[in-house]
Amino acid sequence: MSKLxxxxxxxxxxxxxxxADRPVLVDFWAEWCGxxxxxxxxxxxxxxxxxxxxHTVKINVDDAPAIATKFGIRxxxxxxxxxxxxxxxxxxxxxxKEELTSLLDKLIEG
Amino acid sequence: xxxxxxxxxxxAGLTAAIYAGRANxxxxxxxxxxxxxxxxxxTDVENYPGFPGGILGPELMDKFRKQAQEFxxxxxxxxxxxxDFSARPFKIYVSEKEYKTESxxxxxxxxxxxxxxxxxxxLMGFGVSACATCDGFFFKEKDILVVGGGDSAMEEATxxxxxxxxxxxxxxxxxxxxxxxxxxxxxxxPKISVMWNSEIxxxxxxxxxxxxxxxxxxxxxSGDIANQATDGVFMAIGHNPNSSIFKDQLDLNDAGxxxxxxxxxxxxxxxxFAAGDIxxxxxxxAVTAAGTGCMAAIEAERYLEGH
Numbered sequence: 281m282s283k284l285x286x287x288x289x290x291x292x293x294x295x296x297x298x299x300a301d302r303p304v305l306v307d308f309w310a311e312w313c314g315x316x317x318x319x320x321x322x323x324x325x326x327x328x329x330x331x332x333x334x335h336t337v338k339i340n341v342d343d344a345p346a347i348a349t350k351f352g353i354r355x356x357x358x359x360x361x362x363x364x365x366x367x368x369x370x371x372x373x374x375x376x377k378e379e380l381t382s383l384l385d386k387l388i389e390g
Numbered sequence: 391x392x393x394x395x396x397x398x399x400x401x402a403g404l405t406a407a408i409y410a411g412r413a414n415x416x417x418x419x420x421x422x423x424x425x426x427x428x429x430x431x432x433t434d435v436e437n438y439p440g441f442p443g444g445i446l447g448p449e450l451m452d453k454f455r456k457q458a459q460e461f462x463x464x465x466x467x468x469x470x471x472x473x474d475f476s477a478r479p480f481k482i483y484v485s486e487k488e489y490k491t492e493s494x495x496x497x498x499x500x501x502x503x504x505x506x507x508x509x510x511x512x513l514m515g516f517g518v519s520a521c522a523t524c525d526g527f528f529f530k531e532k533d534i535l536v537v538g539g540g541d542s543a544m545e546e547a548t549x550x551x552x553x554x555x556x557x558x559x560x561x562x563x564x565x566x567x568x569x570x571x572x573x574x575x576x577x578x579x580p581k582i583s584v585m586w587n588s589e590i591x592x593x594x595x596x597x598x599x600x601x602x603x604x605x606x607x608x609x610x611x612s613g614d615i616a617n618q619a620t621d622g623v624f625m626a627i628g629h630n631p632n633s634s635i636f637k638d639q640l641d642l643n644d645a646g647x648x649x650x651x652x653x654x655x656x657x658x659x660x661x662x663f664a665a666g667d668i669x670x671x672x673x674x675x676a677v678t679a680a681g682t683g684c685m686a687a688i689e690a691e692r693y694l695e696g697h
Contacts, residue, residue, distance in 0.1 A: 313524060314430030314448035321467065341527065352599035354528040354622065355515040370598065372515030374423040376469075378485075 284327035288337045289344045296337060298365040303334045303387040305380065306360045308353050310341050315374060316357040322377045326384070333388050363387045392418050392491040394690050395482060396463075397470050398632075400427020401676040402666025403497035404454035404463075405683030406690075410495075411461030413691045418491075419458065419465040420484065426451030427499050428667075429676055431521045438676055450676075475639045475659045492697070493661045493690040496636065496648060497683060500629035500667040500674070505537070509593040510623075517595060517602025520625045522546035526553045529622045535560050535605065537590060538626035544572035546626045551581040554622075559584045562610060587611045590623065631668050640664075647671050655686040661693050 288296050288306070297304050307323050309316035327336035341348040341356060351360060351367065361369040361383055369383045394410050396403045399421035410417040429435060429447035436444040455465060472483040479490040502520035504510055510518055519525040522536075526549060534554045536547040539561040547557045559576070564586045566573050576582050587610045594617075595602040604619045631646045641649045641658035648657055648664040655663040663686040666679035 310527070312433075312527075314426065314451075315424065315524065317448065318425045318430070318467070348528065350599075352516070352601050354517050354601055355519055355521075355525045356528075358515065367598075 284331055285336045285338050288339050290346055293347055297362055300335055304337055304362040306337045308339050308341055308356050308358045313356050319357045394493045395491040396495045398422055398497035399425050400499045402679035402683035404458050405680040406495045406687040407458035407463035409684050409687030411463045417463045419463055420470050421465055421467050422469050431524050433523050475662055493693055495686045496664045497666045498632040498668050500631050503628045503630050513593055513595055513602045516597045517622050522549050522624050526550050529554050531555050532621035534622035535620050536624045539566040541568045541572045543626035544568045544576040546624050547576050547582050551579050557582045560588050562589050655682055655689055663689055
């Protein structure tokens with residue numbers, strides 16, 4: 281399977297997340313974060329199912345600390361859902377696929 | 391119909407899965423909201439036998455899981471919401487989906503205890519944390535508090551000085567119950583100070599970009615309450631067993647731990663076994679959890695042979 285998530289850093293955050301023409305799911309993670317790894321299958325399956333309707337983005341907080349600071353991230357995994365450049369939803373910690381897809385569906389329809 | 395369902399995927403649950411798998415019981419493991427359990431939020435595990443030099447907690451649990459899968463265990467990243475042990479086969483529910491099984495091994499472990507404030511729940515992940523190794527990174531050059539007085543509070547406070555500019559330990563009593571060596575390590579650190587006889591009674595801030603901003607701390611001797619600005623609060627006041635879905639089904643002790651018979655993992659319902667921190671309020675080690683997980687699998691196998 282080709283990679284469906286997009287790795288975003290401080291250089292391309294604006295163009296990929298803020299200026300997107302569709303809702304964007306952003307997963308803040310790090311190598312040293314065990315619970316983040318557990319969330320990976322969920323994020324990848326959403327990326328596959330929603331590839332036509334939204335972007336699924338991964339931000340490594342070690343590589344992009346300024347973005348983490350800007351959005352007040354103080355725990356990972358944290359998922360932010362963006363629409364029209366604004367944070368619409370935020371979830372910290374373990375979260376189910378169903379919860380994320382229902383939030384995404386609302387943003388896609390709304 | 392399953393022969394055995396295992397609820398929980400820490401050292402107890404996955405060891406049970408290894409043994410049940412090798413006994414051809416095709417175990418089905420519900421991993422829960424924290425697959426791999428409490429070790430996945432630690433860093434180095436230095437006291438698990440067989441790993442001189444230590445091993446990372448998440449890596450150790452990956453190995454447990456792979457070993458269980460090698461023997462035919464199926465692991466599902468799903469959380470059990472409800473159980474029904476009142477009739478046989480036993481039933482468990484994930485959302486509305488029902489699974490039937492002849493035997494059950496419960497290894498749901500324990501979670502960090504919280505103060506129980508509404509504001510604390512609201513700010514969890516926004517400056518309030520129960521895991522220094524997970525969240526410490528986000529508190530570089532910040533002033534933070536650690537609540538507790540045991541070994542884990544000393545360990546978290548010491549660890550957090552790698553990031554924070556100051557760490558204040560807030561403790562309800564006038565002495566720590568932590569071991570001497572851990573206390574000395576913490577108190578000898580120039581970034582660490584202590585507020586004795588003190589308790590956080592309220593937290594202020596809002597979820598989102600600003601997060602936690604301050605807390606109200608009560609001096610338990612004078613009764614005075616003072617507001618203190620802080621960027622983070624780390625909870626280290628012990629653990630609670632994850633037994634809420636079993637409370638009407640099994641005998642629990644006053645603290646919520648599942649009661650098991652002496653020298654056994656059997657519970658108050660025949661065919662239901664409990665292993666690891668959900669039934670162990672004394673040792674709480676990965677290796678003791680693995681030991682009782684092994685016992686549970688052997689006892690489940692014997693139970694199935696007899697029925």
